[in-house]
Amino acid sequence: MRVLVVEDQERIASFIEKGLKEQGFVVDVCGDGDDGYGLALTEPYDAMVLDIMLPGRDGLSILKNLRKKGMSVPVILLTARGELDERLEGLNLGADDYMTKPFYIEELVARLHTVVRRAAGEATHLLKVQDLTMDLVAHHVVRGEEEILLSMREFSLLEFLMRSPG
Numbered sequence: 001m002r003v004l005v006v007e008d009q010e011r012i013a014s015f016i017e018k019g020l021k022e023q024g025f026v027v028d029v030c031g032d033g034d035d036g037y038g039l040a041l042t043e044p045y046d047a048m049v050l051d052i053m054l055p056g057r058d059g060l061s062i063l064k065n066l067r068k069k070g071m072s073v074p075v076i077l078l079t080a081r082g083e084l085d086e087r088l089e090g091l092n093l094g095a096d097d098y099m100t101k102p103f104y105i106e107e108l109v110a111r112l113h114t115v116v117r118r119a120a121g122e123a124t125h126l127l128k129v130q131d132l133t134m135d136l137v138a139h140h141v142v143r144g145e146e147e148i149l150l151s152m153r154e155f156s157l158l159e160f161l162m163r164s165p166g
Contacts, residue, residue, distance in 0.1 A: 001116060001159075002026045002044065006036030006059065007051045007078065012101065016049060019105030024156035025112075033057030040066055045073050047112050047119075050095075052079040052086065060090060067094040074115035076108070127162045134162060 003020060007013040008031045020027045028043070030036040034056035040048060052059040063075055074096040079086060087098050096115040099108065113136060127134040131144045139155055141148040150158065 001046045001112065003028070003047050003049060003112065004036065004039055004043070004045045005029045005049045006033065006040075006054060006062070007031065007049070008054050009051075012051075012078075015105065016108065020109065020112075022152065023109050024152045024159070025109075031055070033059065033062055037062045037065065040071070040073065041069070047074045047076065047116050049076050049078060049108065049112075052077055052081075052090065060093060063090065063095055064093050072119065074112075074119045076111055076115060078103075127159065129162050132162070134159060 001024075003025050005013060005016050005020070005027060007016060007029070010031065013029050013031060017027045017029050028039060028045075030039055031054075033054035036050070036054070037057050040062065050059045050062060054062075059077060059079075063077070066073065066075070075094070076097045076099060077090045077095045078099050078101060080101045090098055096118070097111050099111065127136065133142045134140070134155075136159065139152075141150055141155070141158065
C-alpha cells in the first residue's frame with residue numbers, strides 16, 4: 001500500500017514513516033501543505049495521512065480541493081486538537097477518518113487498512129488467488145492447508161503480486 005503522509009512536525013512524521021514501513025507500506029513524507037497537495041495531484045496513492053495544521057496550504061483546504069477535483073483517495077486527518085467543530089468540518093469535507101495526537105501506530109495501520117478496504121469496496125481483509133489466501137490484517141498466508149511464513153518484504157511483494165492480475 002502506498003501512503004502519502006503530510007505532517008510538518010518532523011518527529012511525528014518520522015514516527016509515522018518508520019511505523020508504516022515496518023508494516024510493509026511504501027511511504028512518502030512531506031512537511032509542507034503546498035508540496036503535499038502537489039504530490040497528491042501527481043502521484044498515485046492508496047491513502048493519505050494529512051495533518052490539519054500545516055505550513056503553506058492547511059490540511060482542510062488540501063482535502064477540500066482534492067474532493068472538488070473528484071479525487072477519492074482515502075484520507076485520515078491528524079490533529080493535536082480534538083474539537084468537535086474541527087472534526088465535523090473535516091469529515092464533512094470528505095475525510096474518511098480522523099485521529100487526534102498522540103496515537104498508536106498500530107491503530108493508524110488498522111485505520112489505513114479499513115479506509116482502503118472501504119474505498120475499494122472490499123468486504124473482507126482477505127486476498128485470494130486460487131488456493132493461496134492472504135490475511136492483510138493478521139499478516140498470515142496459507143496455500144491450501146499449509147501456512148507460509150514470510151518476511152515483511154516478502155509479504156508486501158506477494159500482496160502486490162496478488163493485487164496485480166497477470
